[in-house]
Every structure is written in C-alpha cells, then in structure tokens.
Amino acid sequence: MAEIAPISDKVTSYFYALLFTRHPDLRALFPAAMDTQRDRLLKALLTAVEHIDHTDTLVDYLRNLGRGHRKYGTQPEHYPAVGECLIGALSRYASSVWDDDTEAAWVRAYTTISQIMIDAAAEDELRAPAWWYAEVIAHDLRTPDIAVVTVRPDQPYPFLAGQYTSLETPWWPRIWRHYSFASAPRSDGLLSFHVKAVPAGWVSNALVHHARPGDVLRLGPPAGSMTVDHSTDSGLLCLGGGTGIAPIKALVEDVAEHGRRRPVEVFYGARTDHDLYDIDTMLRLQQSHPWLAVRPIVDNRAVQLPDVVREYGPWNEYDAYLSGPPGMIRSGVDALRDVGIPAGRIRHDSVEELVAAGDQLA
Numbered sequence: 001m002a003e004i005a006p007i008s009d010k011v012t013s014y015f016y017a018l019l020f021t022r023h024p025d026l027r028a029l030f031p032a033a034m035d036t037q038r039d040r041l042l043k044a045l046l047t048a049v050e051h052i053d054h055t056d057t058l059v060d061y062l063r064n065l066g067r068g069h070r071k072y073g074t075q076p077e078h079y080p081a082v083g084e085c086l087i088g089a090l091s092r093y094a095s096s097v098w099d100d101d102t103e104a105a106w107v108r109a110y111t112t113i114s115q116i117m118i119d120a121a122a123e124d125e126l127r128a129p130a131w132w133y134a135e136v137i138a139h140d141l142r143t144p145d146i147a148v149v150t151v152r153p154d155q156p157y158p159f160l161a162g163q164y165t166s167l168e169t170p171w172w173p174r175i176w177r178h179y180s181f182a183s184a185p186r187s188d189g190l191l192s193f194h195v196k197a198v199p200a201g202w203v204s205n206a207l208v209h210h211a212r213p214g215d216v217l218r219l220g221p222p223a224g225s226m227t228v229d230h231s232t233d234s235g236l237l238c239l240g241g242g243t244g245i246a247p248i249k250a251l252v253e254d255v256a257e258h259g260r261r262r263p264v265e266v267f268y269g270a271r272t273d274h275d276l277y278d279i280d281t282m283l284r285l286q287q288s289h290p291w292l293a294v295r296p297i298v299d300n301r302a303v304q305l306p307d308v309v310r311e312y313g314p315w316n317e318y319d320a321y322l323s324g325p326p327g328m329i330r331s332g333v334d335a336l337r338d339v340g341i342p343a344g345r346i347r348h349d350s351v352e353e354l355v356a357a358g359d360q361l362a
C-alpha cells in the first residue's frame with residue numbers, strides 16, 4: 001500500500017476508466033459527477049489496511065460498508081468485476097513492485113474483503129430495506145445557512161441515539177452525505193437533522209435552501225458507534241462543535257429516557273453567539289434535567305472549545321463524546337487524554353468519514 005498512496009490519483013482514474021469500459025452497465029450505480037466518488041474506493045482500502053491488525057474493527061467496518069452499499073444497488077456479481085479492474089489498475093501503476101506473489105496477496109485480500117461485505121449485505125436484506133424514502137415534514141431555517149430538517153420515513157427506521165445516516169436529495173441523485181440524527185428515537189417515528197450549507201456543498205445547499213415540506217429524500221441505514229453505554233453510571237462529557245451538537249442532543253435525550261441519573265456535561269462551541277443556533281433547546285433540556293449542565297463556548301482568539309474543558313473536571317470518571325469538525329475532534333481527543341480520560345473511553349465518529357463527507361462537499 002505504501003507504493004500505492006503516492007500514485008493513488010492515477011490508479012483511481014485508470015480503475016474507473018477500466019470499470020466503465022468493461023462494464024458500462026455499472027456506470028448507472030455511480031453519481032453523474034465523479035469528483036467526490038473518485039477517492040472513496042482507495043480511501044476505503046487504505047482504511048481497511050490501516051485496521052488490518054484489529055480484526056474486529058476491520059470486520060465491523062467492512063460489514064457496515066457492505067450494508068451501506070445496498071442503497072447503491074450493488075449486487076454480489078459486481079464485486080469480482082470491481083476486483084479485476086482494481087487489480088488491473090494496481091498492476092499497471094505499481095509495475096515496479098508487482099509480481100505473481102503481490103497479485104496473489106491482493107486477490108486474497110480483495111476476496112476476503114468482498115466476501116465480508118457480500119455476507120453482511122445478504123444478512124441485512126433479510127431484515128431491512130436497502131434504503132428508506134423520507135418525506136420532509138418541517139424545515140426550520142435557524143440561521144441564514146443552518147436548517148433543522150424533520151422527515152417522516154416511509155417505514156419504521158430503527159437506530160440508536162448518537163448514530164448517523166446517509167442521505168440523498170432528489171436534486172443530486174446518487175450523491176450521499178452523512179448526517180447525525182439530532183434526536184433520540186421518537187415515538188412518532190420522525191427523524192431530524194441539522195444541516196449547515198457549506199460553500200460548494202451540493203447536498204447541504206439543497207437541504208438548506210431548496211428542501212421544503214413535501215420533498216422526498218432517501219436515507220441509507222444507520223451507522224456509527226458513538227452511542228451511550230447504558231450498562232454503567234459513568235458521567236458523560238460531551239463536546240459539540242457547530243452542527244456537531246446534533247448527535248450530542250440525541251445522547252442527552254437518550255440518557256433522559258433511560259431515567260438513570262448520571263451527570264452529563266455538555267460543552268457547546270460555536271464561532272459566534274449567532275452560530276449557537278440550538279442553544280435554546282439545550283438550555284430547555286438543562287432546565288428539565290438537574291443532572292445536565294450545558295456550557296456555551298464562543299470562540300475567541302485564544303480559546304476554542306477543547307481548551308475550556310481543561311478548566312473544569314475532574315473528568316477521570318467520565319466517558320467522553322466528541323462531535324464536530326475534524327480539527328475539533330483531533331484537538332479534543334488530545335485535550336481529553338491530557339485531562340486523564342483513557343482513549344478507550346473517548347468516542348467520536350470516524351475522522352476519515354468526516355473528511356470524506358468534507359466541509360467542501362457536505
């Protein structure tokens with residue numbers, strides 16, 4: 001893989017050229033504009049390789065990927081077609097290190113990876129649809145570029161507070177972006193998302209500026225492991241930056257529903273007062289729940305959200321949850337480790353996924 005990373009652009013272009021020439025029928029499974037898509041396959045492979053020594057993490061990642069591929073219409077017979085073209089592209093661009101043994105190792109790895117994905121998709125097919133239609137029933141523009149969008153799925157949509165889904169709008173077919181559920185599961189089955197329109201963000205701009213009640217979106221399956229462990233009474237230390245507050249609100253509601261009193265401390269960071277678009281909801285939750293403390297933190301030149309956490313504590317009895325932009329997650333993890341929270345008790349969505357969903361592209 002070390003040889004591949006520097007030439008990944010060329011490998012990817014050649015891979016898709018081979019795939020669409022040899023299997024033109026597969027073109028329809030991909031978005032019309034391939035710019036974001038292009039990097040995804042190699043990113044997924046690199047992630048797989050990175051976790052190769054952590055079998056459980058790798059298998060979970062691949063099973064999730066397999067389930068997630070159902071919404072694209074991926075069938076088991078597509079995997080060998082992709083595998084052949086991938087190996088064709090790799091062997092061409094890594095020719096200096098490519099030999100029969102390398103090829104055999106790639107075939108073995110690819111076969112194992114695809115079998116895990118195919119099996120997970122087949123199991124999922126027995127109990128869940130490949131995607132859900134969801135009708136927008138409310139659209140609340142909280143700032144000129146942030147909307148809270150509430151949808152009604154066409155079938156029950158089981159998920160856990162803290163998870164996220166992938167979402168496709170009718171304006172950009174086959175372009176999917178991740179959004180966290182902004183509430184714990186509700187008895188009326190409705191789901192809500194906090195969406196910020198970012199420059200050049202096709203999906204986010206469509207959701208903030210075009211979506212209206214009556215529009216129908218598609219949702220993929222729920223994913224993510226930033227969920228509450230209800231088997232303990234440990235406190236929860238939550239850092240939500242910007243629209244990253246969405247899953248934190250869901251976690252607070254989840255703790256409230258479970259009725260166990262455990263301290264929950266939320267640090268809610270934003271660039272300006274105006275950007276604290278959900279502070280009223282969070283303060284209302286604080287008023288109803290004596291175990292909850294909410295602290296809004298507005299950036300100033302010297303201080304950002306993770307720095308403030310160091311001024312409170314002690315945190316060694318807490319589980320930590322981080323949600324926000326990739327830079328906040330990285331410096332947040334450092335700050336939390338500094339204040340004595342072990343890595344195993346710090347949860348957040350994969351930074352790679354956040355980067356893939358990218359601020360430019362969300």
Ligand SMILES: NC(=O)C1=CN([C@@H]2O[C@H](COP(=O)(O)OP(=O)(O)OC[C@H]3O[C@@H](n4cnc5c(N)ncnc54)[C@H](O)[C@@H]3O)[C@@H](O)[C@H]2O)C=CC1
Nearest residue numbers: 179180241242243244246269270271304305324325327328
């Ligand atoms: N909408 C959703 O459901 C979710 C969104 N996210 C992610 O949250 C982000 C939200 O974007 P915005 O609202 O524009 O956030 P933003 O860029 O305005 O940042 C929010 C706050 O995070 C902190 N922060 C940002 N960068 C930091 C850094 N490098 N170091 C330390 N602290 C930092 C600051 O306190 C800042 O005010 C996006 O990257 C999005 O992908 C994450 C989870 C769920």
